[in-house]
Amino acid sequence: MSDAARPATTTSPAVTVIGLGPMGQAMASAYLDRGYRVTLWNRTASRADALVERGATLAASPGQALRASDLTVLSLTHFDAMYDILEPFKEAVAGRTLVNLSSDTPEKARAGARWITELGGTHLTGGVLCPPPLIGTPDASTFYSGPREAYDTHRAALEVITGKTDYRGEDPGLAALMYQLNMAIFWPSMIAYWQAVALAGAHGLTAAEIAPYASENFAGMGHFIDFYAPRIDADNHEGDVDRSSMGLASMDHVVHTVADAGVDTAFPEAVRDIFRRVVEAGHGSDSFSRAVELMKKG
Numbered sequence: 001m002s003d004a005a006r007p008a009t010t011t012s013p014a015v016t017v018i019g020l021g022p023m024g025q026a027m028a029s030a031y032l033d034r035g036y037r038v039t040l041w042n043r044t045a046s047r048a049d050a051l052v053e054r055g056a057t058l059a060a061s062p063g064q065a066l067r068a069s070d071l072t073v074l075s076l077t078h079f080d081a082m083y084d085i086l087e088p089f090k091e092a093v094a095g096r097t098l099v100n101l102s103s104d105t106p107e108k109a110r111a112g113a114r115w116i117t118e119l120g121g122t123h124l125t126g127g128v129l130c131p132p133p134l135i136g137t138p139d140a141s142t143f144y145s146g147p148r149e150a151y152d153t154h155r156a157a158l159e160v161i162t163g164k165t166d167y168r169g170e171d172p173g174l175a176a177l178m179y180q181l182n183m184a185i186f187w188p189s190m191i192a193y194w195q196a197v198a199l200a201g202a203h204g205l206t207a208a209e210i211a212p213y214a215s216e217n218f219a220g221m222g223h224f225i226d227f228y229a230p231r232i233d234a235d236n237h238e239g240d241v242d243r244s245s246m247g248l249a250s251m252d253h254v255v256h257t258v259a260d261a262g263v264d265t266a267f268p269e270a271v272r273d274i275f276r277r278v279v280e281a282g283h284g285s286d287s288f289s290r291a292v293e294l295m296k297k298g
Contacts, residue, residue: 008037008055015157016040016065016072018085020047022132023101024075027161028056030136034160039068043085063089066096071154073161076102079112094120097150099158101126101142105180106173113146113172122150125172127179130162138163145175189218195258195267202261228289237283237290244291245284248275 012035017028020042028051031038038056040048041064048058059065062085066072074082079102086093098116100109100123109125116123123146130140140162144151151158151167158165168174193214197207231237251272258265274291283290 008032008035012037013157014039014069014071016059016069017075018042018062018065018072019075019081019102020044020051021075021077023128023135024073025051026132026135027073027075027101029054030160031157032056033136036157036160037069039065041065061089062086063092066092070096071157072096072098074098074100074102076100078102079104079108082112083115090119097122097124097154099124099126099144099154101128101161103127103179103183104176106177109176110171110173122147123172124150124154125175126158127175127182128162129179129182135161140164141166143168143175143178145169146172191267193218195263198263199258199261202263228287231287232289232292237286237293239285239287242287243285244275244278244288247288248272248279248284251275 014037015031016039017024017031018041020028020040024042025047028038028040032051032054038051039059040051040056041059041062042048045058048056052058057068059068066086066089076082076085079100082100082102093116098121100112104112113123113125125145127143128135128140129142130137134140141164142158142162143166144158145168148167148170151165155165166178168178196210196214200207200210227241251268255265255268255272258268274294275288278284278286278288278290278294281294
């Protein structure tokens with residue numbers, strides 16, 4: 001994103017951003033870069049200072065912020081924050097489109113969409129698949145779901161946030177589901193990397209030293225995903241390539257290596273426990289993809 005915003009005019013498109021954490025600030029900045037008239041609101045007003053210096057307007061209340069634009073982007077911690085902020089000003093929701101990019105469950109997204117609809121507004125759920133520094137870039141992507149007409153009407157504005165938009169359908173919970181599916185992969189993967197960094201550090205290696213190998217490891221994961229996906233969909237957990245018993249033995253070695261280094265073993269022990277449960281269920285000779293069936297049963 002450029003530090004210099006295009007000057008907004010009275011004919012420039014308008015947008016409101018409510019919530020100025022790192023993500024909300026990045027979104028507001030991207031809109032300023034594209035010449036939008038940007039109105040802001042945040043509980044801690046000082047977070048808007050730098051954006052106001054660049055031409056944004058800080059609203060005195062959430063209601064004033066909503067009334068300033070037909071389109072409002074919500075960047076909040078969760079959906080409950082939407083109720084806390086907008087309930088006292090709910091009359092301002094009517095006739096406006098709210099794009100809720102807050103992280104929450106599919107059911108919370110559906111309930112939030114119903115609430116906005118009952119107030120006379122339009123709700124789009126979104127799930128952003130990039131960190132704040134990549135907001136406004138062409139290759140970043142966001143899931144959306146909700147009324148198709150609203151998505152089509154505001155698509156140009158949504159593409160300011162991320163150059164790619166992936167509309168998943170009318171159900172407002174679908175974007176939240178797709179987002180959480182990605183988070184279910186992202187957070188454990190990064191924790192696995194932190195585990196490796198901690199283990200490396202116990203042996204005198206730096207994070208920078210192992211970074212190329214970690215990146216290569218992550219890059220190669222696509223091969224495994226592409227290989228296993230059709231087999232799982234076909235209910236094929238044949239142990240012709242790997243076996244759960246082999247995975248259990250391997251994770252046992254990981255746990256002991258971590259323990260020997262004096263590093264916390266909670267995460268690898270949790271992974272080992274999944275392999276153990278698969279093997280104890282009688283699937284030691286099956287692929288470790290059999291864990292999918294175990295997890296489905298809860």
